[in-house]
Amino acid sequence: MVTPSSEELNAQRSDFGLRLSNSMAKYGPLCVGIDPHRKLLADWGYNVDAEGAELFSMRMLQAASGCAAAVKFQTPMFERYGSKGFEALERVLYAARQMGVITIVDCLHGGLPTTISAIADAYFKPNSPMLADAITLLPYYGARSLNGLISEALDNGRGVFVASLTSNPEGMSLQTAIRQSGDYQGHTVAYGIAATAQKHNVDIEGMGSVGLIIGATIGQWIQDSGVDPSQFTGPILSPGYGWQGAEAKDLKTVFKGTRGNVLVTVSRFIASHGPDISALKQATESIALDVRQALYEAMNEGENKEKDGMGTNTANENASANSETAAVDSANVAQGDKPKGRLVVLTGPAGVGKGTVENAMRKKHPGVWLSVSATTRKPRPGEVNGVNYWFLTDQEFSAKENKGEFLETALVHGLARYGTPLKPVQEHLAEGVPTLLEIDLQGARRIKERAAELGVDVVYVFIAPPSFDELVRRLKGRGTESEAEVNKRLETAKVELAAENEFDVTIVNDNVDRAADELWSVIAREYGL
Ligand SMILES: Nc1nc2c(ncn2[C@@H]2O[C@H](COP(=O)(O)OP(=O)(O)O)[C@@H](O)[C@H]2O)c(=O)[nH]1
Numbered sequence: 001m002v003t004p005s006s007e008e009l010n011a012q013r014s015d016f017g018l019r020l021s022n023s024m025a026k027y028g029p030l031c032v033g034i035d036p037h038r039k040l041l042a043d044w045g046y047n048v049d050a051e052g053a054e055l056f057s058m059r060m061l062q063a064a065s066g067c068a069a070a071v072k073f074q075t076p077m078f079e080r081y082g083s084k085g086f087e088a089l090e091r092v093l094y095a096a097r098q099m100g101v102i103t104i105v106d107c108l109h110g111g112l113p114t115t116i117s118a119i120a121d122a123y124f125k126p127n128s129p130m131l132a133d134a135i136t137l138l139p140y141y142g143a144r145s146l147n148g149l150i151s152e153a154l155d156n157g158r159g160v161f162v163a164s165l166t167s168n169p170e171g172m173s174l175q176t177a178i179r180q181s182g183d184y185q186g187h188t189v190a191y192g193i194a195a196t197a198q199k200h201n202v203d204i205e206g207m208g209s210v211g212l213i214i215g216a217t218i219g220q221w222i223q224d225s226g227v228d229p230s231q232f233t234g235p236i237l238s239p240g241y242g243w244q245g246a247e248a249k250d251l252k253t254v255f256k257g258t259r260g261n262v263l264v265t266v267s268r269f270i271a272s273h274g275p276d277i278s279a280l281k282q283a284t285e286s287i288a289l290d291v292r293q294a295l296y297e298a299m300n301e302g303e304n305k306e307k308d309g310m311g312t313n314t315a316n317e318n319a320s321a322n323s324e325t326a327a328v329d330s331a332n333v334a335q336g337d338k339p340k341g342r343l344v345v346l347t348g349p350a351g352v353g354k355g356t357v358e359n360a361m362r363k364k365h366p367g368v369w370l371s372v373s374a375t376t377r378k379p380r381p382g383e384v385n386g387v388n389y390w391f392l393t394d395q396e397f398s399a400k401e402n403k404g405e406f407l408e409t410a411l412v413h414g415l416a417r418y419g420t421p422l423k424p425v426q427e428h429l430a431e432g433v434p435t436l437l438e439i440d441l442q443g444a445r446r447i448k449e450r451a452a453e454l455g456v457d458v459v460y461v462f463i464a465p466p467s468f469d470e471l472v473r474r475l476k477g478r479g480t481e482s483e484a485e486v487n488k489r490l491e492t493a494k495v496e497l498a499a500e501n502e503f504d505v506t507i508v509n510d511n512v513d514r515a516a517d518e519l520w521s522v523i524a525r526e527y528g529l
């Protein structure tokens, strides 16, 4: 038998971390949770059995492929159907491998070393029936009880996520209990778990293969735990976003100063848009952008934070950033003496592709902040409150308007009211963050009138279609409006197209990537990036 060299062994042991960080660089920090809850199966019109769970999972997998860095399966949702449930999971894992999607099996195994070593045969070996890229582990027999199994995972190029800080209140009191003896005496239980996991990552260049699970909803508890996620150089899996109550601001609190190694799991929110595959994809893309933006801000928040404590290598030095552009943007945006760029106001007729171009640009440059408007119109399938718009009732909108909470408002297409919340725009501009508004012509004109009074400098950008016929084609092709609504939008479009010369820059959206690059070059010029 040929004994592998130490370089080969090291390459093997960092394989999962490397593959995951490459996938996160490509698709962003979203992990789609594939959890066939009984209620979801019934909502989708599937049988509540192993077959239903398999059909559900295959569809979620299809939606996640190309939109998310990884997928995660909760085993109890399959195990409840006994051997048929496990067969379903085996087939879904096989399909994911064929599609090249990274898989995490959330089985939360733990126990005595002799017993759990058998788990390696189930998940890590080349012929394992449920071969997965990583599994989740419970360390409550002692973090070191997992070392044998972790070594097996690493030797096979696989990874693990060790539960460290969960978000249920009882979990928190246990995890922040102070250790009475042993290596980490005087530290919390969670700290000892994180520090033990980190030991597997210290000699690895880039992101390690031994991860932690830290719930997004734990908020300020992170401080009581003594765990500093910015010091950890393996991947961090974070459930709890969306359905379970965590928001962008919670990600910022918990993951301050991290460097692209946080993977946020979203499950029920995405599944609630199914079974239509395009609605599932759209929901996945929306939430992926939202999560990416929040983590990008979290990364900048920790810029000048003191480093201490756990582990010898800082995440700053060791973990790979989630994308090269993110790293470049952060270097430029977060410098002490921030350039104060002008507010970028983007306008263009409905259906010209404003949303498409902005999304393409923000995928490459997550440091750009796009204001989220409020509207009284109904959400379209896949639209997410707080991500696409803040969806308000007429009364709620009027109340905010009366309190002066909007920078501008307008009645658009004579159908619904829209408004730009003032405070977040002021805050982002004050911090030197590239700030983009997408609003209609009336709103752009209103800002022109008020810019001096508000002390904001503005650059006005117009997105134009290659031709009117193409605009009609795109608007109809989008298929989200009735014929009457399309006609209303085309009437507005004629007025907006005639106002093109009121703008500082026109970008013709004939090709999404090219238009996105042009939009970025306007922003880059404004903010000196
Ligand atoms: N004035 C103003 N217009 C907005 C705001 N948010 C969105 N809009 C514009 O409202 C119009 C309608 O947007 P939307 O309902 O998303 O659908 P669309 O008509 O198909 O683009 C678009 O022209 C948007 O640019 C806002 O906060 N203020």
Ligand SMILES: Nc1ncnc2c1ncn2[C@@H]1O[C@H](COP(=O)(O)OP(=O)(O)O)[C@@H](O)[C@H]1O
Pocket: 348, 349, 350, 351, 352, 353, 354, 355, 356, 357, 474, 475, 477, 478, 509, 510, 511, 512
């Ligand atoms: N350059 C382009 N070429 C072809 N189709 C496009 C282009 N840009 C956008 N689209 C399509 O046009 C439709 C309208 O785009 P959307 O981003 O919703 O527009 P807006 O936000 O301006 O209302 C969508 O179906 C989108 O996929």
